[in-house]
Amino acid sequence: MTTTDIIEVLVKIVAVFFILLTGFAYLTLFERRVLAALQSRIGPNRVGPGGFLQPVADGLKLLFKEDIIPAKADKFLYLLAPVAVVVPVLLSAAIVPWGPTIQLFGRSIPLHLADINIGVLFFLGLGSLGVYGIVLAGWSSNNKYALIGGLRASSQMISYELAMGLAALGVVMLSGSLSMVDIVNAQANGRWFIFMQPLGFMIFAITMVAETKRAPFDLPEAEQELVAGFHTEYSGMKFAMFYLAEYIAMIVISAVAATLYLGGWRGPFVEQLPILGPLYLFLKIMVFLFIFVWLRASFPRLRYDRLMTVGWKILLPLALINLVVTAIAVVGADTKFFGLLGG
Amino acid sequence: MNPYIAIGLLLLLSTGLALIIVLLGAVLGPNNPNERKLEPYESGMVPVGEAMQRLPIRFYLIATLFIVFDIEVIFLFPWALIFRKLGIFGLVEMAVFLLILLVGYIYIWQKGALEWD
Numbered sequence: 430m431t432t433t434d435i436i437e438v439l440v441k442i443v444a445v446f447f448i449l450l451t452g453f454a455y456l457t458l459f460e461r462r463v464l465a466a467l468q469s470r471i472g473p474n475r476v477g478p479g480g481f482l483q484p485v486a487d488g489l490k491l492l493f494k495e496d497i498i499p500a501k502a503d504k505f506l507y508l509l510a511p512v513a514v515v516v517p518v519l520l521s522a523a524i525v526p527w528g529p530t531i532q533l534f535g536r537s538i539p540l541h542l543a544d545i546n547i548g549v550l551f552f553l554g555l556g557s558l559g560v561y562g563i564v565l566a567g568w569s570s571n572n573k574y575a576l577i578g579g580l581r582a583s584s585q586m587i588s589y590e591l592a593m594g595l596a597a598l599g600v601v602m603l604s605g606s607l608s609m610v611d612i613v614n615a616q617a618n619g620r621w622f623i624f625m626q627p628l629g630f631m632i633f634a635i636t637m638v639a640e641t642k643r644a645p646f647d648l649p650e651a652e653q654e655l656v657a658g659f660h661t662e663y664s665g666m667k668f669a670m671f672y673l674a675e676y677i678a679m680i681v682i683s684a685v686a687a688t689l690y691l692g693g694w695r696g697p698f699v700e701q702l703p704i705l706g707p708l709y710l711f712l713k714i715m716v717f718l719f720i721f722v723w724l725r726a727s728f729p730r731l732r733y734d735r736l737m738t739v740g741w742k743i744l745l746p747l748a749l750i751n752l753v754v755t756a757i758a759v760v761g762a763d764t765k766f767f768g769l770l771g772g
Numbered sequence: 773m774n775p776y777i778a779i780g781l782l783l784l785l786s787t788g789l790a791l792i793i794v795l796l797g798a799v800l801g802p803n804n805p806n807e808r809k810l811e812p813y814e815s816g817m818v819p820v821g822e823a824m825q826r827l828p829i830r831f832y833l834i835a836t837l838f839i840v841f842d843i844e845v846i847f848l849f850p851w852a853l854i855f856r857k858l859g860i861f862g863l864v865e866m867a868v869f870l871l872i873l874l875v876g877y878i879y880i881w882q883k884g885a886l887e888w889d
Contacts, residue, residue, distance in 0.1 A: 500807075
């Protein structure tokens with residue numbers, strides 16, 4: 430390991446931060462404009478051309494807002510919670526393969542931060558860690574709405590994480606690896622796992638909406654009953670950090686879903702022109718992000734008991750069935766079991 | 773190069789970034805607290821009672837069930853990586869493991885642990 434390796438890693442980290450933070454800023458604008466279009470409104474279009482500077486204006490406004498710490502709050506945990514929400518989300522971006530290996534300045538640079546052999550497990554683990562920040566925020570605020578919102582969020586996230594893990598297992602079984610890079614490579618030549626795991630993809634797609642607490646699964650922050658849920662008491666930049674975490678989680682989870690099921694950065698002519706890789710991944714992420722906004726415009730919020738019923742009584746058994754069918758099909762194909770039956 | 777070095781650096785830098793954002797907001801904003809402003813927010817009304825009340829047991833039950841089933845998923849991960857090498861043997865072994873858990877799943881369903889009312 431040399432100094433240039435460290436510099437390469439640092440440059441990549443700065444690039445990932447830049448992509449995620451810019452992505453977050455413009456995803457808020459994208460959501461407001463698309464939502465407005467779906468509701469026959471115009472949306473924010475006054476700040477800069479087409480509302481392009483709206484996120485900057487929002488950010489500056491929040492930066493200069495008063496930072497209120499409620500008198501009854503547990504001060505240390507209250508300040509820790511936004512950090513504990515943001516860090517796991519940023520960390521989970523480490524395993525996303527943004528593109529193939531490219532040649533730059535005479536070095537071959539792989540376009541991912543870390544190719545670890547437990548990639549999928551790492552992602553799911555960080556998803557669980559994200560619950561801590563939300564529970565801490567809800568509890569330390571010493572506010573009824575915040576506490577109930579935090580509890581709802583934790584119950585919802587852990588319930589849907591089971592089905593998400595089981596759905597992702599189907600992909601792991603087909604690729605034989607937990608590494609995200611290996612999973613992309615196993616989907617070369619258009620053999621996307623969505624074609625072999627349609628049920629697994631459906632389950633993953635539903636659980637990723639629930640994991641990011643987006644409509645119609647946004648009960649933790651149901652504004653009619655809980656004001657803003659677990660971040661009711663937060664103001665200024667700390668309030669912004671909860672939104673930062675939510676939107677970056679949407680981007681990262683879309684990237685992971687695209688990698689697991691839609692071939693990641695793979696697409697036509699990517700072998701000849703590696704720079705197309707990040708572009709294809711970007712387009713696939715945009716499809717997911719548009720669906721996130723579309724869902725919010727189309728569906729009413731679920732009732733909490735139904736949310737739990739869907740998670741525990743429908744998605745969990747379906748994910749188990751998907752797992753068993755995949756296992757039997759793969760082993761059956763390997764051992765030519767079906768051939769023996771037929772012949 | 774060990775990929776965990778990159779992850780460690782990312783952990784350090786993202787923690788730093790988060791702390792800087794919290795600090796910036798605290799430094800740049802005005803600060804004129806008063807008694808009413810620092811009260812818990814309850815839609816503009818004077819707060820009633822304490823926030824820390826007794827909560828439905830359902831939330832704790834869900835957390836307990838989660839631990840059982842999450843460990844099941846964790847056990848499935850190493851199996852999913854090598855089940856092709858294990859062949860029919862691995863399939864039968866995992867079927868037995870899943871059946872045992874299925875009995876537990878049906879039990880908690882019948883007991884009404886998954887109901888929410």
